[in-house]
Amino acid sequence: MYAIGVDIGGTKIAVGVVDEGGTILAQVRRDTDADDVANIDRAIADAVTELVKEHEVGAIGLAAAGFVSPDRTAVTFAPNIAWRDYPLAQKVRELVDVDVPIVVENDANAAGWAEFRFGAGRDATDMLMLTVGTGLGGAVIVGGELVRGKWGVAAEVGHMRMVPGGHYCGCGHEGCWEQYASGSALVRDAQHAAVAQPGRAVRLLELAGGDPEELNGPQVTRAAQEGDELAVELLANLGRWIGEGAASVAALLDPELIVIGGGVGAAGELLLGPVRRGYESQLSALGHRPVAKIELAEHGNEAGIVGAADLARR
Amino acid sequence: MYAIGVDIGGTKIAVGVVDEGGTILAQVRRDTDADDVANIDRAIADAVTELVKEHEVGAIGLAAAGFVSPDRTAVTFAPNIAWRDYPLAQKVRELVDVDVPIVVENDANAAGWAEFRFGAGRDATDMLMLTVGTGLGGAVIVGGELVRGKWGVAAEVGHMRMVPGGHYCGCGHEGCWEQYASGSALVRDAQHAAVAQPGRAVRLLELAGGDPEELNGPQVTRAAQEGDELAVELLANLGRWIGEGAASVAALLDPELIVIGGGVGAAGELLLGPVRRGYESQLSALGHRPVAKIELAEHGNEAGIVGAADLARR
C-alpha cells in the first residue's frame, strides 16, 4: 500500500508518496506561513490532492514539529508554529477528497521511524535515534515499537539534564543535553574558544572571515578535516557529550543501536570516534554486556516524509 | 492460573504461590549462600517442590538481582551472587518434578511489574518505578509492557549520570543517580553534615548514640518527623534528586506515573513533597503537558515474588 507523508516545516511543507519499501515515488513542496495555521492546512490539502490524482494511497501521515496528542489527531503545542490544541488531522480531512486514515506524528519520531524501518536500523529492534541539528531531537524504539509516551511527548531527549547549573536552555531550564550536543552548541563553543583562547582559533576565524559571529558548523568541520587542533577538539567535545549522554539513555533502555542524524554527521570519524569513546567510557557495566553500535543515519531531509507515511499505514 | 514466584536474595530466598489477582496464597523461605550457586538451585527446587504439593501452578518465575539473558533463561552477571552466564532456569528445571515454564527476571523488574499490575500502577500504561534502597533500582513500563532492552539489562536507572565529576559509584563511574538518590546517599549526606555543620547535627548525633558512623535512614526520618531542621533538609535534598532525575526520564519516556518504592517511603510527605517539587521544577515543557503522578509503592518486600510469578505466566 502506498501512503502519503507530509513534513511540515516552519516556512514550507514537503509532501511525498511512499511505497512499502520506503521509497518516495513522487514529491511536491509548498511554501507556508508559520503564523497562519489555516494556510498550512490548505497547502497540505492542495499537495495531497495533486498527488492522489496520480497515485492510489491508503493513508496519510503528517509530521509536525510539536507535541502530538496521544490519539495522533492533533498538535497540542508547537514552539514555532501557531498550533495550540489544533485538530490537524480533522482540518486536513475537511479539505481533501480522500477517505483514508490521516494521522499526525511528531516529526523527530517520524524521521527516527524511517531510519528504523528503512535505514541504519532496519535490522534492529531497540534503537535510539539522535538528530543533532540546531537542537537535539530524537526517537526511541523499544521492542520494534515507537515510544510515544502516555501523552505523546516522549523522546524529548534534548531536554534530559546533563549538567546541574549548566548552560541555559530556551526551555527555561539549565544543563539540557541539547545545549552540549547540537550543532548550535558546537558553533557557540567555537565562538567562545575564539574569545578565551584566541591564539588557537586563528584558522577558524580565518574561515569565518574574521568575525566569530559568522562561524558555522561546516567551517568547524572543514578546519578539523584540515587538521586544525582546536577544531578537532571542538568536534571531539561535541562527540563526547553525545556519547556520554547516550550512555545514560542506555542505562535506562539498553538499545542495540544508536543512530546519529543531522548535519554534523558530515564530520564522519572526527565525530563518531569521540561519540563511541564517550559512550564506552560512561557505559554502565562495560565488560558485562554487549556495547550498542553507533552509526550515522542513512536518510537525510526526506526521513520525515518516509516515516510519517509508514507510520500512517500501520 | 496460579504461579510460583521466587525472590532470590544474597543470603536467603523467598518463594510464594501467587494467584491471578496478585495475592500470595502460601510462602516459604530458605537460607542460601551467595557463593554457592548450586546450593541456591537446590534451595529453590526444595521450596518449589514443597509448594506444588499443595497448589497446582502453571508457571515459575525466578527474580534475580543481576543481568538476565534476553530469552529469560539465564543470569549473565550478578554483582552479589557468583552467577556468570548461569543457566538458572535449566538448573532449577533439572531439580524439580514439574513441567511448567520457568522464566528468569531481574528482581527490580519483577518488583516494578507487581506494582504495575497489582499496586499503585494498576490503572496506568506508562510508568516508571524507582526503588530507593541501598542503591537505586527501577523498572520501566511502556505501553503496558515491561521494557527489558535488547540484551535484558534495561532499567538500570541508578546508573544514569546526574553530575559530571560527581560522587564516585561502585560501578567505577562518577555522578550516578543512585549516589544522590538512595538510602545510602541519605545516610552518607547526614554523616557528612555532622562533620561539616556540627552545630546543626545535634539531634541526629544523639539518635546515633554520638557516633556518626552509626547514623541510619530511619533515624534521619525520625528526626525529620520531630521537626529537626537538618534532617528535614536532608530528606528534602534526597527528594529533590529523585524528582529532578525523574524529570530527565520523563523527557525521554513521558510516563503518567512514577512510583517510589523502598524504605525511604516511610518519610511520607517529607520525601514526596520535595520529589514532586523537584520533578516539576525540572520537567520540560511544564504547562504544555500533563504532569505525571508521583506515588508511593503499595507493595513491600513481597513485590519480587508477586511480579516474578505474574511475569512467568504471561
Added chain:
Amino acid sequence: MYAIGVDIGGTKIAVGVVDEGGTILAQVRRDTDADDVANIDRAIADAVTELVKEHEVGAIGLAAAGFVSPDRTAVTFAPNIAWRDYPLAQKVRELVDVDVPIVVENDANAAGWAEFRFGAGRDATDMLMLTVGTGLGGAVIVGGELVRGKWGVAAEVGHMRMVPGGHYCGCGHEGCWEQYASGSALVRDAQHAAVAQPGRAVRLLELAGGDPEELNGPQVTRAAQEGDELAVELLANLGRWIGEGAASVAALLDPELIVIGGGVGAAGELLLGPVRRGYESQLSALGHRPVAKIELAEHGNEAGIVGAADLARR
C-alpha cells in the same frame, strides 16, 4: 592632605576632592565618549583644573574599569573603553597644571578600598569586597594592603569558576562566578523561571508588564519583599551562590569580613540571610575557626572617587 579621585565610566566621569576622612568636599561630572580616549583625558583634566582652583590637593587617583599596569600609570586593557596599553596618568599630566602624583587604579579595587578605609571594613585587616552588579567585581585586602597581583589584575573574582560546564560567560569560559552571582544572573534566572515554571511567575510577570524581557532586579526584590515565593527563592539562590563562592575564597585567604556591594543590597536580609547560610554551609573547618562577618557596603556610587583619591595619596 586632600586628594582628587576620578571615577571613569563608559559615558561619563565623576571627579571629587576627598579629605583624609573619606569625605567628598566637592564634586563635578563630565560626559565622555568611550571610543575617544583623548576626549576622556581632556574631560578629566578639565574637571581637575576646575577643582584645584578651590582646593589644594596632594594627589590624583584615576579609577578605571580595566587592567591597570603594576606601576599604576597605565591601562593595559579595558573591555568597554578603547584603552590598549594606554599611559593614562601621563596623558592626564600633560593636560593639567598641577605637580602632584597621579596614579591609576582599577575601579573595583578603588571602591573596595573606600569600603575598607571608610566603610564596613574600617576595623578590618583582611577583607573581601564583592560588588554584585551587572557582573561580579571585587577587591581583596590582605593584612591591611590592597592585593593588586603581579601584573595588576588580581581580584577578578567574577571569573573564578564555580561550575565546570556551567553558564557561558562573556570572557569565553563557562561557569564563571559572575554568571551565578550578579544582578544579571538574577534577572536571567527570573526570566527562565517565567518560561519553565509559568504558574509560579505570575506576580513577577505582572510587575514586568507581562513581558519577561522587561523583568529587572528591583522588580524581583519588590516581589520578594511582598512575599512572592518564586522571587524569594530567586534571591535566596543568588545569595547562596554568593555565599558558597565566598567560602572558596575564604579557604584561600581567611578574611574576617566579606562586604557585599551593588544594587542587590537593597534586598537586605532576603539576600544576606542566604549569603550567610551559603557561606557557613560550605566553609571549610566550620567549628574549628571563626566565621567571617558578612555585611552590606556602606558606600554607594561614590566609593570609586573616594577609594581612588585615598589610594593616590598613600
Added chain:
Amino acid sequence: MYAIGVDIGGTKIAVGVVDEGGTILAQVRRDTDADDVANIDRAIADAVTELVKEHEVGAIGLAAAGFVSPDRTAVTFAPNIAWRDYPLAQKVRELVDVDVPIVVENDANAAGWAEFRFGAGRDATDMLMLTVGTGLGGAVIVGGELVRGKWGVAAEVGHMRMVPGGHYCGCGHEGCWEQYASGSALVRDAQHAAVAQPGRAVRLLELAGGDPEELNGPQVTRAAQEGDELAVELLANLGRWIGEGAASVAALLDPELIVIGGGVGAAGELLLGPVRRGYESQLSALGHRPVAKIELAEHGNEAGIVGAADLARR
C-alpha cells in the same frame, strides 16, 4: 643567623639547623606518638637541645600540620595530632634552655616559604605553592609576604570547591579541589577506571599484582612513562584539574608563578604539560595578561624544616 626548623609529622619529627641561605647544616629525627602531645613537646626539646650544643641559633620555627593561631604561638586544631588550642611554643620553651624566639607555622606554609625563598620562587614576589600529596596543600605569597589570613588558616587551597555536588571530602563537603588534584585522587581514579573500563587497565592491574586495591601513584606514573594510554590519560586528568583550579586562584590573586610540589612531580612533563594546558584553557583574559610560569618544586621533604627556620628568624 642560624635558625632551627622543626617539621612535626604524625609519627616522627625532623629537626634541622638552617643557615641564611636555606642550607641545612645538621639534622636529627625523633619518633613520636600523635596521641601524646607532651611526648611530642619532649621530643622537640630533646632534639633542639642536642643541636644547640653544636650550633648557635637565633630562632626556632615549628612547622605543624594544623591551624596555627594568628600570633603564631599555638595550634588551635589539628586533624591528625591531638592538639586543641595547644600553646605549642610555650610548651617547648618550658623544656629547652635557650632564650630565642619560638614561633609556630603551618607546615604547608613553611614548605611553600622555603620554595619561595630558596627554591623555584627565589625570583618571585607573587606565588602560589601547591603540594600535591595525599591531599592538596598550599601556600600563598602576595607581594613577597606569606598570607596567613586573619585567623591563621589561609591557604587551605585543597578545600576550594571545584564541583558542586562533586566527590565527597573528609572535611564533610563535596567537590573539594583535593578530591580531584591529589595523589589520592589519582589512585582512586585509576582504581575506578579498572572497574569501569577493564580492557584499558590491563597494564595498571599487572603492575598492581592483579589487585586494584594495591594500585599506587608511582605505578600509574611508571605505566604512563611506558606509554600506557590509560595511565597517560589519568595523569593528564590530574594535571588538568590542577591547572584549571590554579586558574581560579589566578583570577583572584594574579600570581607570576605556580609551584607544584609533592610526589606526583616525578611524572614530569606527563603531569606539567596538562597542568599548563589546563591553566591556559581556563585563565581569564588570556591574551590580555601575562601567563604565570608553572614549575616543579626544587625542595623535597626538607622544605618544612627550611621554611619554618627561615620564617622564625624574620
